[in-house]
Amino acid sequence: MKVPHISILGHALLGLIHQKPRSGYDLRKIFTETAMGSFSNSPGAIYPALERLEKQGAIAGEVVESSGLRRRRVFRITEPGEQEFKQWLSKSVTRDEVMRGMGELMLRFAFMEQALGAQAAITFLRKLRVELNAYVPGLKEYLQQHGPQMPLSGMLALDSGIRNYETLQQWVEYAIQTYQSFLATRQSSSANHINTNRGGQS
Amino acid sequence: MKVPHISILGHALLGLIHQKPRSGYDLRKIFTETAMGSFSNSPGAIYPALERLEKQGAIAGEVVESSGLRRRRVFRITEPGEQEFKQWLSKSVTRDEVMRGMGELMLRFAFMEQALGAQAAITFLRKLRVELNAYVPGLKEYLQQHGPQMPLSGMLALDSGIRNYETLQQWVEYAIQTYQSFLATRQSSSANHINTNRGGQS
DNA sequence: CATTTCATGTAATCGGTTACATGATTAG
DNA sequence: CTAATCATGTAACCGATTACATGAAATG
Numbered sequence: 001m002k003v004p005h006i007s008i009l010g011h012a013l014l015g016l017i018h019q020k021p022r023s024g025y026d027l028r029k030i031f032t033e034t035a036m037g038s039f040s041n042s043p044g045a046i047y048p049a050l051e052r053l054e055k056q057g058a059i060a061g062e063v064v065e066s067s068g069l070r071r072r073r074v075f076r077i078t079e080p081g082e083q084e085f086k087q088w089l090s091k092s093v094t095r096d097e098v099m100r101g102m103g104e105l106m107l108r109f110a111f112m113e114q115a116l117g118a119q120a121a122i123t124f125l126r127k128l129r130v131e132l133n134a135y136v137p138g139l140k141e142y143l144q145q146h147g148p149q150m151p152l153s154g155m156l157a158l159d160s161g162i163r164n165y166e167t168l169q170q171w172v173e174y175a176i177q178t179y180q181s182f183l184a185t186r187q188s189s190s191a192n193h194i195n196t197n198r199g200g201q202s
Numbered sequence: 203m204k205v206p207h208i209s210i211l212g213h214a215l216l217g218l219i220h221q222k223p224r225s226g227y228d229l230r231k232i233f234t235e236t237a238m239g240s241f242s243n244s245p246g247a248i249y250p251a252l253e254r255l256e257k258q259g260a261i262a263g264e265v266v267e268s269s270g271l272r273r274r275r276v277f278r279i280t281e282p283g284e285q286e287f288k289q290w291l292s293k294s295v296t297r298d299e300v301m302r303g304m305g306e307l308m309l310r311f312a313f314m315e316q317a318l319g320a321q322a323a324i325t326f327l328r329k330l331r332v333e334l335n336a337y338v339p340g341l342k343e344y345l346q347q348h349g350p351q352m353p354l355s356g357m358l359a360l361d362s363g364i365r366n367y368e369t370l371q372q373w374v375e376y377a378i379q380t381y382q383s384f385l386a387t388r389q390s391s392s393a394n395h396i397n398t399n400r401g402g403q404s
Numbered sequence: 405c406a407t408t409t410c411a412t413g414t415a416a417t418c419g420g421t422t423a424c425a426t427g428a429t430t431a432g
Numbered sequence: 433c434t435a436a437t438c439a440t441g442t443a444a445c446c447g448a449t450t451a452c453a454t455g456a457a458a459t460g
Contacts, residue, residue: 007419025439035344035360037301045420047441052419070428070439099239106359113355121355142237152384153315153323156377157308158237160370167369168362175358182354209447227411247448249413254447272411272456 006058006084008104010049012039014077014085015111017059021076024050038103050075058084089116093127098135102168122179129172136165208260208286210306212251214241216279216287217313219261223278226252240305252277260286291318295329300337304370320388324381331374338367 006014013027022030024047031041040046053059058081061073077085089108097105105128112121139162147155208216215229226248233243242248255261260283263275279287291314299307307330314323341364349357 005418009420023439024441028439034348035341035363038303040420042421042423043439043441044422044443048419072439101240102362106362110356110359113353118354139237146236151315152320152381154312156373156380157312160304160308160373160377161237163369163373164366167365171358171362171365175362178358179354207446211448225411226413230411242448244449244451245411245413246415246450250447274411 004056006053006056006088007049008107009039009045010053011085011088011104012036012107013046013049014053014058014081014088015107015115017075018077018082018085018111018115021074023064023072023074025072053081057081085111086115089120093124093131095131095135098128098131118179118183122176122183125172125176125179129169129176132165132169132172136162136169139165206258208255208258208290209251210309211241211247212255213287213290213306214238214309215248215251216255216260216283216290217309217317219277220279220284220287220313220317223276225266225274225276227274255283259283287313288317291322295326295333297333297337300330300333320381320385324378324385327374327378327381331371331378334367334371334374338364338371341367 016022016027016030024043027050028041028043028046030036031039031046050059050061054061054075057078059075060078061075064072064074066072089112091108093105109121109124112124139158143155143158143162147158150158218224218229218232226245229252230243230245230248232238233241233248252261252263256263256277259280261277262280263277266274266276268274291310293310295307311323311326314326341360345357345360345364349360352360
């Protein structure tokens with residue numbers, strides 16, 4: 001009921017549990033073995049985080065004694081948890097978030113399609129494009145003005161950050177196009193015979 | 203004397219104070235107004251961090267009553283502090299650091315030239331190049347293998363991360379070349395007139 | 405004279421790190 | 433039988449966030 005605040009790690013866990021029920025050990029493995037390695041895989045981070053989510057009613061754990069293995073607590077997402085998760089995903093892209101680093105934004109995006117659909121992902125990308133276009137020129141201007149008075153390594157470090165944002169701008173264009181042709185392909189099974197799925201959300 | 207551990211924020215503060223003596227307010231302004239906006243500018247983060255550094259003997263504060271303004275505590279770096287700072291800068295680039303994100307690595311690099319000289323910066327970049335070249339192919343392979351089974355947004359998010367690393371690889375090449383011609387220019391006040399870049403080392 | 409800016413702090417809380425503890429099950 | 437892996441926890445510590453407090457000097 002009461003969902004006071006959930007950390008980034010908490011939302012990562014929530015998102016993975018939203019995909020399908022998982023145990024703490026499953027989640028740890030994901031953080032150690034997949035590309036989600038930026039999150040802590042330490043039990044001292046994950047188990048307390050799961051406890052908090054459970055206490056908040058966002059997930060529910062059930063002890064499972066599957067075939068020989070040690071008892072596992074498998075968590076599934078609850079209704080309030082799913083609501084909170086979707087609300088988190090629905091948050092608009094702010095300039096501030098873009099400035100402080102893309103970590104949480106990318107996490108949101110990565111979960112977005114499954115939970116909210118492709119259209120939401122496109123909307124997200126469009127807003128991200130707007131914010132990037134508004135933010136990046138100022139960064140470049142800052143480099144041009146202050147660069148010459150900075151030590152070379154400072155200037156280069158700043159340049160690296162700017163290059164990352166420019167790469168991100170290119171990626172956003174690519175991602176939008178990818179999604180649009182993805183949607184086009186989906187709905188163009190109409191023409192004359194198959195019509196695989198008529199009622200995807202538009 | 204005892205320097206048990208210093209956080210990233212602590213090292214950022216230490217580096218800025220190493221450049222020249224600064225007050226807490228100066229440091230806060232840097233974090234709010236310059237491109238170092240990824241660090242917390244909140245007094246509840248900075249003043250306690252400064253206290254810790256002072257207690258550890260890495261910096262020393264002196265109250266200054268300059269012309270009309272309110273009293274300020276201006277911190278300067280101490281000998282042990284400078285030693286610790288340079289040791290931190292001298293840490294080698296590890297695969298693990300590269301994987302968990304470039305934040306601290308870039309901070310180190312940004313301060314490196316002033317504190318350790320251009321040669322150290324080049325050495326750092328070369329090691330970073332090695333680690334990137336060792337890490338990135340695995341990421342791309344991971345995407346190729348698992349991408350098709352991932353939701354599109356997950357795949358794109360991973361692609362964004364890979365693009366960032368590729369951009370970083372390009373940046374490293376650029377940065378190495380920039381430093382090499384910088385050094386060449388410096389030492390070429392010998393020949394007879396211009397000789398802009400003779401011998402980058404290969 | 406009131407508001408803004410300069411400047412430094414403190415207290416509550418919370419989440420992550422590190423390290424340790426435990427016990428069951430499978431593999432060699 | 434012993435080691436490795438599966439699996440879940442706990443406790444101490446520490447640092448960051450948030451929000452509040454204070455007070456002096458400059459600005460209008």
